[in-house]
Amino acid sequence: MISELGALAWLFTVVAFGAIVPVVPTGAAVSGAAALAFHDHPLLIVLVIAAGAAGAYAGDLVMYAMCRAGGEQLARRLRWLRDEEHLASVKERLQHSQIPVLLVSRLLPGGRVPVLLAAAFLGLSWRTFVVANLPACALWSAVYAAIGVVGGSIFPEPWQGVIAAVVLVVIVTQVVSMVNKRRAARSEARDAAETA
Template sequence: MIATLGALAWLFAVVCFGAIIPVVPTGAAVSSGAALAFHEHHPVTIALVIAAGAAGAYAGDLVMYAMCRFGGEQLARRLRWLRDEEHLASVKERLKAHEIQVLLVSRLIPGGRVPVLLAAAFAGLSWRTFVSANLPACALWSVVYAAIGVAGGSIFPQPWQGIVAAIALILVVNQAVSWWTKRRSAAAST
């Protein structure tokens, strides 16, 4: 049990750090944890992986949102979070029309969270709205990635095979979404 608590604490830390520094593959961490938990045959451990992943994502998002709110556009430019002014403007418009839905979906779209956090911060979205809308977004995100890990863990007999399958599936889905988004943007600009 102590090893499980230590692993959950590491999962929380990795996901929290990855939410602040968007280079860390946080979805893969949650999927891997769920695949390992599946092989332990403890459904409670899978629920704890989901909770640790969601809590890490939530805490990291709060830090990131605070950095965006207080650091402003200068900090975003310095950290190279702000690259595409047009995209940011369109996200701001969608966010004004559908705050909660945009925050929910942004967590699930690869590369969608940072622009939405920037747009929300620059548009002055209240802390109260952000805090309440981001909680279900992080929980949903963690459930989706844990489900990918459980699926990978259930297909393969060895835990490492499930982890590799989950990571490969995440990479394929991320690339497909990225390709589709670029293609859609190119079609919209013509």
């Protein structure tokens, strides 16, 4: 039991750190932990989801506070702000429908950081952010845990399930990223054609 609690604490720490420093593959960490839990004790999957969601939530709160306090200058210095045009469209979507945008942002690879930045720069109230981000983090953790359970259930050895879960997360992330890039390129081409 002590080792499981230690592993859950590490998962919380990794996900919280990854939410603040968005280079750590937090989804893969939750998926891998869920794949291991599936083989060790399936009821631990619920605790994996809780630890992943709590870590994501804590990290998002820290990042949101940093963005609210430091503004765009801090976001540029930390290299969180990369695409000003995309940020403008996210700000516009947030102004029209705050809660749905916040809920979906965690599920889209590369969607969380622009939405957090836009929300902070628009001055979205803490209450709205805190309330909307809680189910978003829980849903995100459950989805990545489900990917881990699928990977863990296919293979007989826990390490094979972890590798399968991580590979599946990487593939899904890359496919979504490619689709988003193509959609953005089409949108730019359409805009250029309309202005010509």
